[in-house]
């Protein structure tokens with residue numbers, strides 16, 4: 146055993162640059178949210194924290210546009226909420242239909258297999274979206290208990306219209322899981338108006354909060370399916386039949402809530418509510434249109450057809466002969482701007498530009514366009 150003290154010259158005090166974050170997340174964080182994180186830590190059953198939990202749930206119902214009682218933040222990132230959705234909704238042997246038109250749809254399918262789902266996938270090329278008819282036809286061929294789909298595919302920049310998909314799934318007797326990690330709070334969506342059964346997001350994209358909490362909501366059909374399970378949820382940490390006893394009136398300890406992350410989420414949700422959802426959706430759309438027009442003026446081609454472009458995440462095709470990684474490197478080192486390269490099928494072929502929450506500001510769009518103009 147070596148208990149000698151480490152050489153502290155190897156461990157300097159923490160420091161990080163203040164980047165202009167225009168990638169697929171995390172987005173920039175409003176200083177008000179950062180200040181909320183230094184609020185004193187209290188116990189996870191402290192009366193002040195319990196009151197805060199109720200307020201967070203109320204604000205989440207506003208952001209999801211739902212009256213669902215079972216609406217909570219998961220302690221973890223977007224993937225944890227995805228896993229909470231799948232682990233609770235899917236029982237071993239359940240037929241599951243997953244719509245895959247990008248990286249995150251494929252992740253849902255893989256998770257559903259691991260929870261014992263009999264998974265069938267339908268696919269579209271990356272950058273395209275599904276029609277209700279495609280889901281209806283797949284369910285006629287092979288009925289499923291659960292249908293899962295991504296609203297804003299961060300890997301492709303496509304926005305999936307949901308109304309027809311949800312209707313087709315319900316007509317086929319399935320409940321619907323919708324991933325809104327890259328869209329909630331920036332792109333119009335109403336859980337109740339669309340009649341979505343399970344919807345989840347992450348804190349670090351359009352909600353502009355540091356990564357670490359992931360809101361999720363369960364509607365009545367989903368709760369009935371979970372309550373009717375023959376087997377316990379295989380993931381103890383994400384089992385909502387336990388979590389709802391902590392978030393509901395019983396306040397039974399389940400795990401120690403990440404207090405400071407929930408302070409941050411509360412302040413981020415207050416900011417959304419102060420701005421108002423419709424104004425926020427409008428801001429994201431207006432800035433995205435400004436970005437799209439500017440990119441096209443630079444002669445760049447956008448990967449997704451105009452009607453299906455996701456305002457919060459734009460994929461740009463890398464022009465022939467341009468080293469996409471080199472451009473990103475210079476943007477970061479000389480302009481302090483982070484954008485991302487392509488993921489999966491689009492690796493090396495596209496840039497991904499995010500305009501999410503506090504990052505979605507006119508000055509950021511203008512700076513990025515000016516920098517790209519100079520570099521290309």
Ligand SMILES: Cc1ncc(COP(=O)(O)O)c(C=O)c1O
Nearest residue numbers: 222223224249297299326327347
């Ligand atoms: C659409 C989508 N789903 C799920 C996730 C996973 O979230 P996280 O990386 O926060 O775990 C992401 C993250 O980028 C995403 O964009």
